[in-house]
Amino acid sequence: MHMMYFTEQPMAAYDAKAGLDFGATALNFSNSHFDPNEGSRLYNEYLEEYILAEECGADGIMLNEHHNAPFCMQARTNMFGAILAAVTKRVKIVFLGNPLPLTENPVQLAEELAMIDMISKGRVVSGFVRGGGQEQLANGVNPAFNRERFIEAHDLVQKTWTVPGPFRWEGTHYQQRVVNPWAIPMQKPYPRVWIPGVLSKETVIWTAQQRYPYIALNTSIEATKTIHETYDKAAADAGYTAGPENFGYLIRVHVQDTEEKALQNARQFMWMQGEFTGLANPVWANPAGYFSPSGRRGFVEFAVGRAKNPRGNPTFEQQVADTMIIAGTPDQVIERLKYLVRETRPGIMGIWGNDGTVSKEDRRRCIQLLCGEVMPAIKEYAAGLGLNDPWEANAPVHLRYSTDIPGLRQAAE
Amino acid sequence: MSVVWTDTVEEIAGIKLHVSRAGSGPTVLVLHHDIGTVDRLPFYDALAAKFDVVIPHHPGWGKSQRAEWMRHPRDIAAVHAWLLAELGAPHASLLGLGFGGWVAAEMASLAPTVYRKLVLVGAMGIKPPEGDIADQAIVSYIVYPMSGFHDEAAFKANYGDVSTDQLEAWDIAREMSFRVAWKPYMYSQTLPHLLGGVRAPALIIWGDDDRIVPLSAGQAYAKALPEATLTTIPACGHFAEMEKPDAVARLAIDFLSR
Numbered sequence: 001m002h003m004m005y006f007t008e009q010p011m012a013a014y015d016a017k018a019g020l021d022f023g024a025t026a027l028n029f030s031n032s033h034f035d036p037n038e039g040s041r042l043y044n045e046y047l048e049e050y051i052l053a054e055e056c057g058a059d060g061i062m063l064n065e066h067h068n069a070p071f072c073m074q075a076r077t078n079m080f081g082a083i084l085a086a087v088t089k090r091v092k093i094v095f096l097g098n099p100l101p102l103t104e105n106p107v108q109l110a111e112e113l114a115m116i117d118m119i120s121k122g123r124v125v126s127g128f129v130r131g132g133g134q135e136q137l138a139n140g141v142n143p144a145f146n147r148e149r150f151i152e153a154h155d156l157v158q159k160t161w162t163v164p165g166p167f168r169w170e171g172t173h174y175q176q177r178v179v180n181p182w183a184i185p186m187q188k189p190y191p192r193v194w195i196p197g198v199l200s201k202e203t204v205i206w207t208a209q210q211r212y213p214y215i216a217l218n219t220s221i222e223a224t225k226t227i228h229e230t231y232d233k234a235a236a237d238a239g240y241t242a243g244p245e246n247f248g249y250l251i252r253v254h255v256q257d258t259e260e261k262a263l264q265n266a267r268q269f270m271w272m273q274g275e276f277t278g279l280a281n282p283v284w285a286n287p288a289g290y291f292s293p294s295g296r297r298g299f300v301e302f303a304v305g306r307a308k309n310p311r312g313n314p315t316f317e318q319q320v321a322d323t324m325i326i327a328g329t330p331d332q333v334i335e336r337l338k339y340l341v342r343e344t345r346p347g348i349m350g351i352w353g354n355d356g357t358v359s360k361e362d363r364r365r366c367i368q369l370l371c372g373e374v375m376p377a378i379k380e381y382a383a384g385l386g387l388n389d390p391w392e393a394n395a396p397v398h399l400r401y402s403t404d405i406p407g408l409r410q411a412a413e
Numbered sequence: 414m415s416v417v418w419t420d421t422v423e424e425i426a427g428i429k430l431h432v433s434r435a436g437s438g439p440t441v442l443v444l445h446h447d448i449g450t451v452d453r454l455p456f457y458d459a460l461a462a463k464f465d466v467v468i469p470h471h472p473g474w475g476k477s478q479r480a481e482w483m484r485h486p487r488d489i490a491a492v493h494a495w496l497l498a499e500l501g502a503p504h505a506s507l508l509g510l511g512f513g514g515w516v517a518a519e520m521a522s523l524a525p526t527v528y529r530k531l532v533l534v535g536a537m538g539i540k541p542p543e544g545d546i547a548d549q550a551i552v553s554y555i556v557y558p559m560s561g562f563h564d565e566a567a568f569k570a571n572y573g574d575v576s577t578d579q580l581e582a583w584d585i586a587r588e589m590s591f592r593v594a595w596k597p598y599m600y601s602q603t604l605p606h607l608l609g610g611v612r613a614p615a616l617i618i619w620g621d622d623d624r625i626v627p628l629s630a631g632q633a634y635a636k637a638l639p640e641a642t643l644t645t646i647p648a649c650g651h652f653a654e655m656e657k658p659d660a661v662a663r664l665a666i667d668f669l670s671r
Contacts, residue, residue, distance in 0.1 A: 027551070028551065137550060137551065140596060142591055142592070142595040142596065143550075143591060144588050144591040144592045144595070145592070281551070281552075281553065282553075283550070283551070283552065283553055283554070284551060287550055287587075287591070288550075288584050288585075288587035288588040288590075288591060289587075289588035289591050289592065296581055296584055296585075297577065297581055299584075300554060300577065300580035300581050300583075300584050301577055301580065303553055303554060303580075304553055304554055304555050304575075304580060306577075
């Protein structure tokens with residue numbers, strides 16, 4: 001099992017009351033509430049914490065990005081990826097991921113990732129996402145073409161990484177006269193691509209069709225099993241059998257030396273869920289055209305306040321009871337994680353360790369216990385269950401490199 | 414006299430276009446807003462009492478089929494010009510409401526001598542010299558149309574408690590608006606330069622409290638079109654034909670009858 005450390009890099013050093021008064025802490029919540037001195041402090045602390053996670057034994061560092069919001073300070077995931085490429089030695093640098101539709105130039109994205117792959121000496125895992133609705137609005141990108149752009153940008157990046165240039169790209173959303181970047185990835189055929197997601201069935205099916213691992217982002221156990229069923233079926237249709245190496249799972253886990261302290265800090269996970277920050281406007285999160293048309297009717301009712309959030313709004317206690325949040329001493333956390341791993345059988349696990357205003361001292365202690373004690377125990381347990389990650393399973397990077405599908409014309413590596 | 418409307422489906426550019434038609438006399442093509450249109454309005458009836466009124470749903474809006482390839486209101490303009498040819502009324506007058514006003518202006522700029530007269534009501538399509546066209550992307554489905562009325566009671570009179578079907582139609586209309594007019598939002602940088610050739614006399618009508626398209630855009634239209642008159646309606650928002658149907662109908666009928 002591959003186990004990686006994750007934090008949203010919260011920028012919690014702002015006036016919480018201002019967010020509550022405004023009624024939202026995303027997109028239009030003014031950046032006049034952002035203090036760059038605090039930002040500088042936090043960026044550097046988070047960087048030190050990633051290094052600590054590697055020292056303590058994490059297999060990977062998972063990175064992401066968001067825009068116009070205090071819950072995530074990373075506006076460009078490749079920036080931290082580039083820094084980590086230089087200052088870490090062993091961990092995988094796992095982008096989950098670059099929001100493909102936001103780019104106007106997928107070739108440049110392919111170049112950047114290739115540079116990071118070379119600087120890190122082949123440690124990049126290049127996840128891709130559609131990006132949330134408000135990310136489209138924050139970047140002026142048309143939400144109505146989000147999925148089309150995602151797929152076309154992926155295909156262009158993939159071709160850029162695998163087909164010698166120069167070539168020309170005349171697509172629907174992207175046209176490039178000359179594709180011939182001199183920076184190409186060190187890993188062959190190209191860096192592993194993992195696709196994280198929350199609920200979009202279309203994305204699960206597309207991911208299975210590529211044979212990329214799908215990383216469920218803190219979905220309920222029940223929802224996770226449904227995702228696996230959808231993936232399994234699409235995999236079978238594509239001619240292969242999905243295994244644990246095709247699945248990842250991100251879970252909020254906070255560890256401290258005492259249960260009391262762990263639970264107290266874990267309450268900060270509610271910060272991003274809006275319990276004490278104010279929530280985003282639904283039409284920012286799901287602008288027209290972004291959402292699957294099958295969900296349109298339910299969504300419009302939610303958006304005008306006539307229906308409850310289809311994703312629900314469970315309390316902290318409920319989320320702890322449902323294993324959506326795990327908090328406690330290392331022994332307690334190991335026991336809960338074993339249950340989760342048994343139930344969902346992932347080959348990849350992301351551990352979202354810290355959120356909100358957890359102190360620097362407690363964040364570091366959490367990382368020491370997580371990466372030093374919890375991860376080794378879970379990896380050993382997972383090995384016993386045969387939960388192999390993509391490297392252990394020697395899984396193909398993409399469906400086209402499969403050797404176990406009769407009739408498939410295998411691509412050259 | 415009650416007006417009898419006939420709904421048909423016309424196949425234009427591979428798209429099944431929903432078209433309502435009523436009345437007799439010179440043809441007037443009515444082009445609806447970015448939020449689509451309800452099937453019948455007192456304003457439409459008033460026009461149909463004097464003219465042959467043709468009201469298509471834009472491709473992708475309401476009951477018209479979506480054109481996946483469509484990328485700009487100029488494409489919609491070409492579709493409606495094709496529709497008029499198909500209906501045997503190529504020299505119709507054009508009456509554009511809001512976003513439909515942009516489409517009408519595109520049609521006129523592409524065929525400067527073809528259309529009889531041009532009526533633009535709170536038309537989008539030109540970057541307002543002062544202020545911005547309101548961005549519907551960041552407000553809720555009800556907030557946006559409501560902001561297009563001077564008086565909330567007029568919104569209620571037209572939409573009542575707003576059915577879920579209507580909300581869904583607004584979401585689809587919004588998606589279509591994004592597909593054809595996302596960037597720059599709701600205006601063309603080239604249109605103002607192309608309006609000078611239009612030979613049709615134009616009447617430009619604006620609600621004096623249009624919070625969606627600033628009046629300065631109306632002034633810009635009046636300046637760019639060679640033969641144009643700008644008239645404002647007091648205590649009226651962007652959706653003028655719904656908020657002040659009598660006033661808009663009177664102005665339009667008087668102008669189109671001359």
